[in-house]
Amino acid sequence: MHRSAPATPEKAHAPAPRIRLARVLACAAVPVMLVAVGCSSDSGGDKKKPDSASASSSSSASGGKQSSASPSLAPAKFTKLPEPCPSISEKAIDEYVPKAKAKAGVVGKTSDPQSQASCTWNGLEDKGVDGSQYRWLDIDFKRYDSTPGLGSGDVLARKQFDHAVSSAQSTDNAQNVKTAPVSGLGDQATSITFDLKKDEATFRYAVVVVRTANAVIAIDYNGTGYQGADAPDTGNVQGGANALAKEAVAAVAAANNK
Numbered sequence: 555m556h557r558s559a560p561a562t563p564e565k566a567h568a569p570a571p572r573i574r575l576a577r578v579l580a581c582a583a584v585p586v587m588l589v590a591v592g593c594s595s596d597s598g599g600d601k602k603k604p605d606s607a608s609a610s611s612s613s614s615a616s617g618g619k620q621s622s623a624s625p626s627l628a629p630a631k632f633t634k635l636p637e638p639c640p641s642i643s644e645k646a647i648d649e650y651v652p653k654a655k656a657k658a659g660v661v662g663k664t665s666d667p668q669s670q671a672s673c674t675w676n677g678l679e680d681k682g683v684d685g686s687q688y689r690w691l692d693i694d695f696k697r698y699d700s701t702p703g704l705g706s707g708d709v710l711a712r713k714q715f716d717h718a719v720s721s722a723q724s725t726d727n728a729q730n731v732k733t734a735p736v737s738g739l740g741d742q743a744t745s746i747t748f749d750l751k752k753d754e755a756t757f758r759y760a761v762v763v764v765r766t767a768n769a770v771i772a773i774d775y776n777g778t779g780y781q782g783a784d785a786p787d788t789g790n791v792q793g794g795a796n797a798l799a800k801e802a803v804a805a806v807a808a809a810n811n812k
Contacts, residue, residue: 627700630707631767632810635695638662638673641805642693642798650775650794651689653677662694671695678780685783692774693802699768707768715742715765718772722746722761730788736796740766740803745795747788750776756785760795769806773799 639659647654654677662672672694680686698710723731728748736743742765750757759776775795778785 627702627706630697630699632697632707632769632806634668634809635671635697635769636805636809638671638693638695641673641695641802642675642691643801646798646801647675647691650798651675651677651691652679652687669697681783685779685781687777687779687783687786689777690775691798692772693798694772694774695802695806696770697768698770711765711768711770712742714770715744715763718763718770719744719746722763722772725750725759727751728759736762736764736799739796739799740764740771743799745792747792749788755780758785758788758791760788760792762792762795762799764799764803766803766806771799771802771806773802 639661642659644657647657647659654675656675659673659675662674664670664672672692674690674692676688676690678686678688696711696714698707698714700706701710704710719733723733723746725731725748728750731746731748733744733746736745739762744763746759746761746763748759750759755778757776757778759774761775762773764771764773773795775791775798777791
């Protein structure tokens with residue numbers, strides 16, 4: 555889901571819509587295989603050979619136990635997340651969120667920063683007679699461990715990726731919704747753009763959802779114009795979201811190479 559961006563400069567600090575992603579807790583898988591083998595003797599002490607039916611039944615039972623044992627899951631590629639706010643460079647914030655109130659960003663609350671982390675920025679740039687431009691950015695990280703009964707970290711991340719894309723596409727009151735794949739970004743990447751009108755101001759949104767191995771990143775970037783200024787072009791907003799997503803993907807890799 556998304557948080558609605560503010561409609562007036564006085565409310566510019568209010569958060570815009572953002573995607574809410576569920577967290578999956580992980581535990582280690584320890585497959586166990588038990589194979590029972592038995593023999594019997596008659597009253598005279600002579601060993602009896604099992605008939606063909608008994609042999610077949612014994613073989614089936616043994617094979618059944620072997621095939622039903624749970625296979626071990628491949629360990630997840632990424633074991634931690636980067637610090638969310640430093641994952642985006644100050645240079646990028648200056649470019650895409652000019653006059654940001656807090657250039658260092660505002661960290662989102664989380665009970666487990668290695669499974670879920672987020673950061674937001676917003677800024678209002680006054681251009682005098684040309685009006686003013688407002689920008690809002692949210693970055694959200696999710697990481698999944700391989701979990702018995704649920705699947706590998708990559709499988710769980712794929713499910714969350716699909717959910718995040720669907721959530722962005724179904725944003726309430728969104729207009730001109732368009733979805734397109736983004737090449738060269740992680741293992742999967744999709745861009746969703748749309749317009750959202752609030753109190754006569756038209757906000758242009760670009761949401762980029764990326765999966766890189768067992769991590770999912772959602773970039774929510776939007777803006778509008780005030781005091782007679784036009785809202786930013788969809789292409790500009792989408793280009794900014796793509797650039798910011800690339801920095802976030804690189805930050806995940808860097809955090810796990812330390």
